[in-house]
Amino acid sequence: xxxxxxxxxxxxxxxxxxxxxxxxxxxxxxxxxxxxxxxxxxxxxxxxxxxxxxxxxxxxxxxxxxxxxxxxxxxxxxxxxxxxxxxxxxxxxxxxxxxxxxxxxxxxxxxxxxxxxxxxxxxxxxxxxxxxxxxxxxxxxxxxxxxxxxxxxxxxxxxxxxxxxxxxxxxxxxxxxxxxxxxxxxxxxxxxxxxxxxxxxxxxxxxxxxxxxxxxxxxxxxxxxxxxxxxxxxxxxxxxxxxxxx
Amino acid sequence: xxxxxxxxxxxxxxxxxxxxxxxxxxxxxxxxxxxxxxxxxxxxxxxxxxxxxxxxxxxxxxxxxxxxxxxxxxxxxxxxxxx
Numbered sequence: 001x002x003x004x005x006x007x008x009x010x011x012x013x014x015x016x017x018x019x020x021x022x023x024x025x026x027x028x029x030x031x032x033x034x035x036x037x038x039x040x041x042x043x044x045x046x047x048x049x050x051x052x053x054x055x056x057x058x059x060x061x062x063x064x065x066x067x068x069x070x071x072x073x074x075x076x077x078x079x080x081x082x083x084x085x086x087x088x089x090x091x092x093x094x095x096x097x098x099x100x101x102x103x104x105x106x107x108x109x110x111x112x113x114x115x116x117x118x119x120x121x122x123x124x125x126x127x128x129x130x131x132x133x134x135x136x137x138x139x140x141x142x143x144x145x146x147x148x149x150x151x152x153x154x155x156x157x158x159x160x161x162x163x164x165x166x167x168x169x170x171x172x173x174x175x176x177x178x179x180x181x182x183x184x185x186x187x188x189x190x191x192x193x194x195x196x197x198x199x200x201x202x203x204x205x206x207x208x209x210x211x212x213x214x215x216x217x218x219x220x221x222x223x224x225x226x227x228x229x230x231x232x233x234x235x236x237x238x239x240x241x242x243x244x245x246x
Numbered sequence: 247x248x249x250x251x252x253x254x255x256x257x258x259x260x261x262x263x264x265x266x267x268x269x270x271x272x273x274x275x276x277x278x279x280x281x282x283x284x285x286x287x288x289x290x291x292x293x294x295x296x297x298x299x300x301x302x303x304x305x306x307x308x309x310x311x312x313x314x315x316x317x318x319x320x321x322x323x324x325x326x327x328x329x
Contacts, residue, residue: 007250026276032273032274032275032276032279033265033268033269035276035279036265036268036276036279036280036283037265039279039280039283040258040261040262040265040283043257043261043283043284043287043312044254044257044258044261046308046311046312047253047254047257047287047305047308048254050301050304050305050307050308051250051253051254051301051304051305053300053304054298054300054301054303054304149299164296165296168249168296169249169296169297169298170298172248172249172250
């Protein structure tokens, strides 16, 4: 009884109320409309109980705690190293097993070209020059991408479907998404996001948690490195612009 | 509003609206109410395609129960017509 959530409690309440209303209404009072209302309650109760069983047993507060701790650790690392360059989101084909974010330690204005899979290490080398090193880190997007049932396709519709399925269906952190592709730019609009976006140094480097999810999924869909070029939040709509590496 | 809440509110609204309309037109056959409720619930469930696997599996059980109820109602009607 400890792990029952609001959906299960509401479902059980409706089940009892539905039974109490429909049975006397049909057999004693012979009121069809009241019996029908009782049946409505029973149908809703089945749905609520079924959905209640799918809610994770871990309380949202604990999930939030784990998320904040993870973000805080990455933020500390990035701030300590004084990294200012923007993260490059790599697909699984370039980052071993699952998509990750690569942050070059030295930036001379141009974006590093990563053509082969990087080793699965925190500090990874991508070129022959001594300065061609960077941090290869997992973000929320890296883990979130593994929740997708299959690798998303590269068309805007397929990417939109994958993002909606992930952000709305699986994570429940947004109402819907919209994807607009324009040459090497992908614009993703997230409607009514429910994840807070900070404004720390690490966010300027990695992007907000929502943007990291979008960038990781897009990198995996296009099978190309991506960077977050812009993030804007206006009137309950969060807009993320990605730039595809050539 | 989360997807779960949106789905539950949609189902509840449709069922309630159907009840009001059927009462307004003076419908007095319980099997008609039941059939419409079940069809509506199954259709709305199918329209919400972005549910996660666990939720989809849970709702599939509910859909099976509802479909079973619909078949029983249908069979009872056929028996009544034939008798």
